[in-house]
Amino acid sequence: xxxxxxIDRDGTILVEPPVDYQVDSYEKFAFVPDAISGLKALAAxxxxxxxxxxxxxxxxxxxxxxxxFQGPHDLMLHTLRGEGVEFDDQxxxxxxxxxxxPTRKPGTGMFGKYLSxxxxxxNSYVIGDRITDMQLAKNLGARGIMLCNPEVGEMTPEDGLxxxxxxxxxxxxxxxxxxxLEAADFVRIGKRRATVKRTTRETDIEVSxxxxxxxxxxxxxxxxxxxxDHMLSQISHHGGVALSIKAKGDLEVxxxxxxxxxxxxxxxxxxxxLGSKVGIGRYGFALPMDDCAALVLLDFGGRIDFEWDAEFxxxxxxxxxxxxxxxxxxxxxxxxxxxxxxSAKGENEHHKAEAIFKAYARALRMALARKKFEYDLPSxxxxx
Ligand SMILES: [Mg+2]
Numbered sequence: 001x002x003x004x005x006x007i008d009r010d011g012t013i014l015v016e017p018p019v020d021y022q023v024d025s026y027e028k029f030a031f032v033p034d035a036i037s038g039l040k041a042l043a044a045x046x047x048x049x050x051x052x053x054x055x056x057x058x059x060x061x062x063x064x065x066x067x068x069f070q071g072p073h074d075l076m077l078h079t080l081r082g083e084g085v086e087f088d089d090q091x092x093x094x095x096x097x098x099x100x101x102p103t104r105k106p107g108t109g110m111f112g113k114y115l116s117x118x119x120x121x122x123n124s125y126v127i128g129d130r131i132t133d134m135q136l137a138k139n140l141g142a143r144g145i146m147l148c149n150p151e152v153g154e155m156t157p158e159d160g161l162x163x164x165x166x167x168x169x170x171x172x173x174x175x176x177x178x179x180x181l182e183a184a185d186f187v188r189i190g191k192r193r194a195t196v197k198r199t200t201r202e203t204d205i206e207v208s209x210x211x212x213x214x215x216x217x218x219x220x221x222x223x224x225x226x227x228x229d230h231m232l233s234q235i236s237h238h239g240g241v242a243l244s245i246k247a248k249g250d251l252e253v254x255x256x257x258x259x260x261x262x263x264x265x266x267x268x269x270x271x272x273x274l275g276s277k278v279g280i281g282r283y284g285f286a287l288p289m290d291d292c293a294a295l296v297l298l299d300f301g302g303r304i305d306f307e308w309d310a311e312f313x314x315x316x317x318x319x320x321x322x323x324x325x326x327x328x329x330x331x332x333x334x335x336x337x338x339x340x341x342x343s344a345k346g347e348n349e350h351h352k353a354e355a356i357f358k359a360y361a362r363a364l365r366m367a368l369a370r371k372k373f374e375y376d377l378p379s380x381x382x383x384x
Contacts, residue, residue: 001120003047004088005187006111006142008128009054013039014076015152016129021057024068029075032152038180039085045188048124049088051114053136055105059094089113106135114140125174125187129153131163137172144173145183189279189370194272198265202257203249207269210242211368219244223262224251227318231357232262238361241368255321263328267335270364274300279370282378284363289355292346296359298367299339302384306333309343310356317353325353329360338367 010016014023015030023029043050058064077087091110095101103109114121126137127145137144147153148160155163160176175186192211199205208219219242221232236243245266249258274280277300284298294310308329312322333340342360346352377384 002049002118003120004049004051004114004124005042006051006053006091006114006124006126006136006140007039007087008105008126008130008133009052009076010056011129011153012127012133012147014072022064023072024064026072026075029072030152031076031079032147032149032180034180036080036083036085038184039080040083041181041184042187043083043085048187050085052087052090052092053105053110053126054091055093055095057094058096059092106132106139108136108139111140127183127187129155131167131169134164134169134173135167138169142172144169145186146173146176147178147180147183148176149178149180151178190275192273192275192368192370194269196265196269196272198261198268200257200261202253203247203261205245205247205249205261205265207246207262207265208242208244209266209269209273211270211273213240213242221245223247223258224249225255225258225319227320227353228259228262230318231320231353232266234354234357235361235364238358239364239368241364255319255324256327259320259324259328260331263331264335267332267337270336274368276377277384278377280378281366281369281371282384284365284367286359286362286366289358290346290351291348292344292352292355294344294346294352294355294359295342296356296363297339297341298360298363300337300367300384301339301379302337303339304334304337305339305341306330307341307343310345310352312349312352314349317349320353322349322353325356329356 010023013032013035015032017023017028056069059069060066093103093110095104108115121141124142125145126133126142129147134144134146146160148155148157150156157176157178164170164173164176174191177183195208197206221229221243223229223245232245245262247258247262251258282300286296308326314322329340329342342356344352344356
């Protein structure tokens, strides 16, 4: 099935003149920063048709004659064409707001072709600068990306995020950003987010992870083991990932099943969220922490290998048995399909455990990091 990018014009590609919101002369003509670069990156993707979708209030009336619209509009199209950006379709609604026409965005009256069942709208995006664009995304059953660049518009990304929440569009809008380049890269890669649930007779676990740390709201870590919660929050904080872990395990037996299964589900979530792995750093390494030296080497090359060199003298740190730390990382390694080598030295057992988690988190951060506009798999074999 085909997918499309429905792209708003004014405020998104062209700066919306604050005087009357009409681009009806060359004096009012200006591109939004990085719009050309962003569109060029999107046009290079083979997956999407580019569709311009714009409301032009009163177009064709004396207040906004067609001639004064056409010149700047053609200049925009011509400039973009020179950069390899061609729209497959242009949807322009000329009605005024008080007409309440079904064709006016966020109405879907202009979008009949795309609603005919030939388009995979759930994987299509609306890119726009107004909440009505995001409402349109919802009405189409598409995803929304909201551009809020305060240099050229009224809203900061924070304002945009609030507007999205106030309008109840959290489930539709995937990204609010001030950057066209970030928006384009987001379309290319999609969300690196996953939720994995696992229920056995021993544990009931749900892990959600966003590798780009974009998730907000009340993501919590709760495993019933306080020290483990503290360590997992280090992975979130130092790894730059958003993490939610809800685990209920048979702690009345002991800590083993809970720690093992949290590691397995977390590892599966990391692996799932990594998706195609294009553009990732793949490798990570990290070094000293506090008075301890913790060394973590990590490779998401797809082969599983695990090395551990850390001894603990105390049986417990907090409510976590130290023998389970090795088992935790071994399970995490296998489930996330990585090569993981960990060694740690130090006197203070709490610090040593914490150093391992922090070093792992830092290594994870490096390995997960994606370079913008880098489309290659970090492997000479072409497979990870
Ligand atoms: Mg707009």
